[in-house]
Amino acid sequence: MNAPDKAVHASPDFAALLARTREPFPASTKTYIEGSRPDVRVPLREVLLSNGERVHLYDTSGPYTDPAVAIDVRCGLPGVRTPWIAARADTEPYAGRLHQALDDGVKHEDLSAARIAALRAEAAGLQRLPRRARAGANVTQMHYARRGIVTPEMEYVALRENGRREWMAEYLADAQREQRLRGNGLGAALPSGPITPEFVRDEVARGRAIIPANINHPEVEPMAIGRNFLVKINANIGNSAVTSSIEEEVEKLVWAIRWGADNVMDLSTGRNIHTTRDWIVRNSPVPIGTVPIYQALEKVGGVAEDLSWAIYRDTLIEQAEQGVDYFTIHAGVRLPFIHLTANRRTGIVSRGGSIMAKWCIAHHQESFLYTHFEEICEIMKAYDVSFSLGDGLRPGSGADANDEAQFAELRTLGELTRIAWKHDVQTMIEGPGHVPMHMIQANMHEQLKHCHEAPFYTLGPLTIDIAPGYDHIASAIGAAMIGWMGTAMLCYVTPKEHLGLPDREDVKQGIIAYKIAAHAADVAKGHPGARVRDDAISKARFEFRWNDQFNLALDPETARDFHDETLPKDSSKEAHFCSMCGPKFCSMKITQDVREFAAAGMQAKSAEFKAAGGELYVPIQPA
């Protein structure tokens, strides 16, 4: 059944919404750190406090929050990495694969000629001639790293992870003094000082970190996913069946990175899938991941058995040419593992995993993803697409956690990691899912052991199954714990998980919950400087600098709104008491009094001491 054709137009509503979504956060300005060359310019969000101090925050929002940058979503973002890629002189432009109507998930006859023309016209400004590695070349960041080359991408990552470290001196001194504030890395190899470009190179060379950065996605602001860097988060977006405009799709992306998504996966299915991806990639400053099997399945009309290596391979090239930075590939769902899921409480819950399981059983053949894995590596290294080795057999309930199906697949992912690394292809490993707290540590342990410290990228995990509507919370608990234990990137879960498609507000709620989890992990691990923001906000809180507390919060608007519900008057933002207790009862106010009392007491004691002759041992007075 065809959805009625809808006129493709630049919806004025979404254009206006996008303009609003571009507004900088309160008291915040975009600032840049310059690297060793002028085109290495790393963005930071600078928050100006009411006492004149400035706090610098890691900034995922890209040029959208810089009012100085003019953005036209019909032309895409400027290519931050274009000169770096060109300078390496190991890639070449080429005509690229021929675009087919099927790429947008439909046969020609299903779409009116007018609609095809309109779609193509809208995406025209976003078309680029693709590049690929010259014959015999390998253009992955891992390949460079292993040859000892520090790329501009690696330098960028180092500067970005550090932020403005001068400012941190006071807080780092605390940690030096106090063991308890140093965190506990649980085996992470965090540097004790600033992160150097050489450290980044070494981590990428070892496979402990990846920098997802397809040569056809020069718009990306490089970032690292690895245990010894800040914990990152991923947000999933996807088109609805009929997309109305570029603005609508791009606004979803801008909304997600505004709140802190470090990566975005485009999980679109159905119509217009290729064109939507053009819109997203060309306008994205963060790495974009996809699950290519979804599009391949569309091309065979949704019948898993009809999938083939030829169709899948073609889809990989199609998406690599567009600039997708990492592919989720469920190559660990092997024929011999499928029966292990038969007695599970919730069978196979991964879409990609179940598609491949169905294919394997229908053909009674080993998965073509597994048998063609080396050929996939050849494609990956020609574009620097990173593997995200999918956990197609992840548990869909606590009852199925850590079972043999899950761990058999994990061990296979470790085996595939070795093959990927033989080709210098960057690789991360996806993890569950639903895991009760007491089984989380084993997941991290097995992953480190079998996957040779390749970055772990987990969905949650959800610690319980009974919280539909609140699974962002049930999973943030597991995410924070596994992040502390060593997971490099956390895939968010929204409140709509298990129930429906997330809307704009759900996306925000999911991202905030995961920023909390990732930050809790960073603080616990002792990532240098992670506590700076906590210390700044605690200080603001204690000194009744309400506006600073709001502006340093993960969500300044909500913090302000909640405060204003109780004490709406502007004057109360300066008040020396909190909205909970009122002026008479405020514990922070009392503490300040206590400090004065204590200080006075010390002086009095000191005066008494001097009056007594300054003797260290004062004779006991008769009572």
Place this chain on the structure above:
Amino acid sequence: MNAPDKAVHASPDFAALLARTREPFPASTKTYIEGSRPDVRVPLREVLLSNGERVHLYDTSGPYTDPAVAIDVRCGLPGVRTPWIAARADTEPYAGRLHQALDDGVKHEDLSAARIAALRAEAAGLQRLPRRARAGANVTQMHYARRGIVTPEMEYVALRENGRREWMAEYLADAQREQRLRGNGLGAALPSGPITPEFVRDEVARGRAIIPANINHPEVEPMAIGRNFLVKINANIGNSAVTSSIEEEVEKLVWAIRWGADNVMDLSTGRNIHTTRDWIVRNSPVPIGTVPIYQALEKVGGVAEDLSWAIYRDTLIEQAEQGVDYFTIHAGVRLPFIHLTANRRTGIVSRGGSIMAKWCIAHHQESFLYTHFEEICEIMKAYDVSFSLGDGLRPGSGADANDEAQFAELRTLGELTRIAWKHDVQTMIEGPGHVPMHMIQANMHEQLKHCHEAPFYTLGPLTIDIAPGYDHIASAIGAAMIGWMGTAMLCYVTPKEHLGLPDREDVKQGIIAYKIAAHAADVAKGHPGARVRDDAISKARFEFRWNDQFNLALDPETARDFHDETLPKDSSKEAHFCSMCGPKFCSMKITQDVREFAAAGMQAKSAEFKAAGGELYVPIQPA
């Protein structure tokens, strides 16, 4: 400044709201387990599933969700425990302390005569003659337990913790078979089978659990707080400056227990504090806790220095007579510890702690709570009020976590626990606050060590400081972890923490987040039967029984609403696919196909095996 007098009236809005709040959850009915005597009737919520199965859930909502019970908030609830208390024949009614206008936080002249009359009239039906221990008697559950007496309260608790265990057989069998599903108690002493009344008695006698149950609160449905029982949660409520009606206050309470609060603390300050407490206690089936220093401070006009033992003592008796089940008493805030907070990032953030610190410094005297502790014990044991030894020096930021001020106080609380136990007074210990993940374990460790396994009752802890507006999430992470590690009760945090006073929706959000944390802890600890609800909902999810999934969720209404946003049609509740993927793409649907394939494959293999002569070792065939 006086707030304008507001007419006291039975607001028809709140009466209507309360009626709605009493509605049972969908597909749920109240059922009761009978004990060894007919007046031991333990409530459970029974959820009827669409496949005819019944799931029984722990039920905190009291008679409010039983449509068969007629409730009049002007008369209070029936006294579940009245016959048990009477049968023990160790208490006596007495005239009680004389009610003073100051008990309601104001001097006589501040209130119009009409308002005083109206307030008193409204509370008239809730007045009871108080009871206390006969001379020389000790009426605490701990005292009985130590003398080997299993009280009806203990039997009630045992039945309540077990629920309907017959139903669990299938799920418990799983756990027997699979080590990974048994949980990891991290040193807890959970029984492997059903909890017996004798087990409850033993835990109470050892001090590892308490049953908060003031003899003047016979309305309470007994519950236990202890490491070897289900993890409990506490919700705080408090009146606004001017309360409009009994219905309004009682509705807050009913709302909190509806969503799962096991205990409620009444943190009212300001006007009408005594009368509000009458309204709450008389209508509460859950234990009520208070912080008596708040009311004492009201009585001295908010000037901490003017507090005295006499005023405080009088307040304890006033509240004990009303039926408060536990008192937060900050007796560990000792004079010699106060200077330890002077260099903290956020000083003293506990209200009670800062009040006592101010008093100590103003008088340069040891805290009267500490010096009069044995006298406090005498009061507690005459009414069976439990101690909740307050952590007045808890950290207000991650930077202050686990510092010497905090642990000096904790060690003092351990010393006071010994004194309380000498008097057979039930005791739990309050804990922080703000604690990064890597410091949580040490909190539990120190508490177990210094406080002799008395139940730990923590506020969160919040794992980071930068999430105002979302601190229910930042703290649910810490709460789940510390609950797993051994904390017996988790004090909720609402989204308004640090910002303002929680409204009805905030209370719900805080409770749901804490039900998630507590349940995650129960599952991880391996509490027998905790996984039953998870397994039932996972099974419903896998079998596309949408309504069962909603009805088993912590918040059935929200789960249903979220689903309906994507697929609103009723028919889709029966659909064999989920709302996320649609019919073509549904991974659970595919898995069911895979199972059929797998089963068929097994049969084929089996047929092949038999056809080959049934030999275990089949000769290798030439390729």
